[in-house]
Amino acid sequence: QKEVEQDPGPLSVPEGAIVSLNCTYSNSAFQYFMWYRQYSRKGPELLMYTYSSGNKEDGRFTAQVDKSSKYISLFIRDSQPSDSATYLCAMSGRSFGNEKLTFGTGTRLTIIP
Amino acid sequence: EPEVTQTPSHQVTQMGQEVILRCVPISNHLYFYWYRQILGQKVEFLVSFYNNEISEKSEIFDDQFSVERPDGSNFTLKIRSTKLEDSAMYFCASSEGGQGSQPQHFGDGTRLSIL
DSSP: OOSEEEOOOOEEEETTOOEEEEEEEOOTTOOEEEEEEEOTTSOOEEEEEEESSEEEEETTEEEEEETTTTEEEEEESSOOGGGOEEEEEEEESSOSSSSOOEEOOOEEEEEEO | OOOOEEEOSEEEEOTTOOEEEEEEOOTTOOEEEEEEEOTTSOEEEEEEEETTEEEEEOTTOOTTEEEEOOSSSOEEEEESSOOGGGOEEEEEEEEOOSTTOOOOEEOOOEEEEEO
16 A cells, blocks of 8 residues: 555646545655645645644645545635646654655646636 | 755756756755655655754665765765666755744755756
């Protein structure tokens, strides 16, 4: 079983729709969860980060973590064409900043105008 | 906003040659990382570096790889004798480190093509 699993998509939704992106993981040591956005030929750009279980909201973006199910989600409300990118989930065990990240494969998202 | 910069953006090298990929991390960051992403695959950890020494490395990071912080601003990844399978995007990342710090920030990568 892979440590982090993420549906690679591609996922296409109309502009204005709510988008749900998900990852599951097997390593119960993971406590720090991140979402990165990656545009074509660019590096991962930090979008959201959360510690342990719960929700975190930032503008149109909401990150959810359910540690009991080993499942994390990113919701995008009122999706825009500029949200078209690959979304990567990433996780670590001891901290956000001083430990290696384990990534999912990424979900390619296209928002159709 | 401060950013991680990487040079070159694209490097083409003959198999067996040495390459050095360069990174300038964010200035007040203390932890530095290299990751790679083979086309169509996930981003994979290679090595982390703190206080002028390697703190962790993956099984990918074998004797052909080395890292160095030659001065106060640069962080380099050297591949001594490149193989075809080293072709990938290589990303440098940095973070402040410590409890309560933000996650790693990434550069835009160097695309390494081995011929």
